[in-house]
Amino acid sequence: MSGGVDSAVAAARAVDAGHEVTGVHLALSPAPASLRQGARGCCTLEDARDARRAADVLGIPFYVWDFHERFADDVVDDFVSEYAAGRTPNPCLRCNEKIKFAAVLDRAVALGFDAVVTGHHARLSDGVLRRSVDSGKDQSYVLAVLTPEQLALAVFPLGESTKAEVRWEASTRGLAVADKPDSHDVCFIADGDTRGFLARRLGERPGDLVDAESGAVVGRHGGAFGFTVGQRRGLRIGHPAVDGKPRYVLSISPATSIVTVGPAPMLDVTAVHAGPPVWTNGAPVLPFEGTAQLRAHGAVSGARAHLVRGRLVVELQEAQRGIAPGQAVVLYAGDRVVGSATIESTG
């Protein structure tokens, strides 16, 4: 129970379903701030109080579990090292994979619980993970990293409801978090300044911005980790390109600190090479024909996937932009999640 409306309603529905429910709030920061700032941060003391208050209204026991060390190791350090390696990680996905449905789940099962219930917007029944009915709030992308064994012990009670329905239900249940704003951004970067956070962790590593077409050095930067493939703003390129068109980050080379930029069409990706896949409900017939999503809330493309020496290769029907190594490619059959893999390179 994060202190938000989704997990509060998920808990309420679990109680209604007749389960013996215990509320757990995860403390993921060694020194949580007292008050929430805007929509950022998700483990302030204020959030813990909101979660406890919801548990009180539901009449369920409530405990704070301290996972800040595991979170630091498995999510925050991973986030930093992925950026340092020139990749673009998704920490929410990593948190689901390593914390919520691994460390927390293991502990819960060992303590005698049968399942972990969360407020994720996704449908799960008979081992089949599907998109939420609320396409705007669907979180199946960040759950696609879960194995059948993890999903067997997970319950997502909100998948058949829209966010508006969840908020309405919270207010009718007397849950004070009904109107609490949604959280956005990376929860452990309270000020939202990812680049500043990485610079503090990694130090300045200056390098060149190089134009992919001309090979010319068009600017300098303080650290390649501050860039994401597809990024346009904040490049601070001294000279406009010859064609006068905007430049985008095409690739990042941490070894040389070179950030390559180029025009939008060069961002187009029609194939991704990814690591070993995780199949959420067993391996599909390969090659797999369906759709692929390459970013949280990103566009969906028709896709054909197969394995090459155990690694996933996905060909896209429609070219996608802003696809970076480190992100997950998630395969869907209609609204059903088939599996995922971490992108290693694009073509």
Place this chain on the structure above:
Amino acid sequence: MLPAAIQAMAEQFARVGNPSSLHAAGRESRRVVEESRETIAAAVGAGPNEVIFTGGGTESDNLAVKGIYWSRRDADLRRRRIIASAVEHHAVLDCLEWLGKHEDADVTCLPVDALGRIHPAELRAAIEEAPEDVALVSVMWANNEVGTVQPIRELAAVAHEYDIPFHTDAVQAVGVLPVDFTASGVDALTLTGHKLGGPVGAGVLLLGRDVACTPVLHGGGQERDVRSGTLDTPAIAGLAVAVAGAVGDRSARSARLAGLRDGLVRGVVQRVPDAVLNGDPGDQYLDGGPTRLPGNAHLSFPGCEGDALLMLLDARGVECSTGSACSAGVSQPSHVLLAMGASVDRARGSLRFALGHPSTDADVAHLLDVIAPVVDRARRAGMAGTRRESVSVREHTTGADRSEAGGPAR
């Protein structure tokens, strides 16, 4: 709360009259307050003028530590050093930290032995580093977590050899140990209502007549010009009844609690052979009382996380605590156990069982019925969440191997 204390408060709630007012109703309230003051003074061996009513133990500790520090420092600017034990309650520790940050205080921390006890020789050595620098000494009478009773009379005598005032937080002691303010020789003593059957939010600082103490709260100067604020007549009346009652039947109640406690400890260790009692065993005498708080049983369960034990016991109707909780509800390893030389894991795997006047043989028997399976389950849950526990294992296993990687299957 003691029924008699509830009754005393209820009678006063119906009354109007600020005890500081001069009219008839005020005088009647004043009489109740002053009789309560005399009752409390008599029960703890102090003079009525030495009783300062406060809003509880935290306020009394703040007033004593900050107030005496300020007065002593202002009288002689060299006196910026405060000597305190490493196992103080946060109401004292956090005052010291604040004084260090904002008022230029230096804190000398007195070490404790493996039982959590401070030795007078350590205090003497700490003072001898620079006797003229010391503003005050603060050592709790008995530790709230592990129950160890301190040699307060002897420690106060050492401080007095150097004319240094001595404060003690006796919140845990009054009503269960023989506490006599004058005989102990201390200059300031904190007590509070809710630990002895009285109301929450009502406390006392016993402050010797000649001990200078700068106020923390400024205003009407109601309490000897050391503490301001309208006196809470109902709470004071309830507090007096509770203190008198607790002190009056102290011997019999303490003996009963010690019996229950010993049964609890013996029974738990029988059922969980590697469980370890923390703190003094309580089988000796010190200044006419036992060396451990009679209602305190504090045990470590190796390989368990205290949080898991607490949750499992809570679900089975046993209410206990893991030591010092912080405001988010995340338990930190106890500074008391760490000061006693315990490892972080041992500190994390500890529980405090507090027995009080409503506790019964049946309560202890119920705990003994459930403790072994609870510890067994908590142990299997391990210390999940602590750093890099099963990560390396997990990375080389699939989900199907979960029972081996992270914990057993049900």
